[in-house]
Amino acid sequence: MSVELLDSPRFYGYRVRRQIGGKAYQEYLSLIKGGKRLKGKHRILIKKQAELRDACLLYTSDAADE
Secondary structure: OOEEEEEOOOOEEEEEEEEEOOEEEEEEEEOEEOOEEOOHHHHHHHHHHHHHHHHHHHHHHHHHHO
């Protein structure tokens, strides 16, 4: 799985990163809304979205390998 939680002054959220056919794909899902950090169920929902996107990219990379 290539989902990472990034917590820096510039960005707080999840990064989905995958390499497909030699091309790098990176997507960011923010955990900040209205200037506030998301917690609890909202954070879990964003993490699930990131994991789902990672699974989609993994499926795409498997299809590209065939």
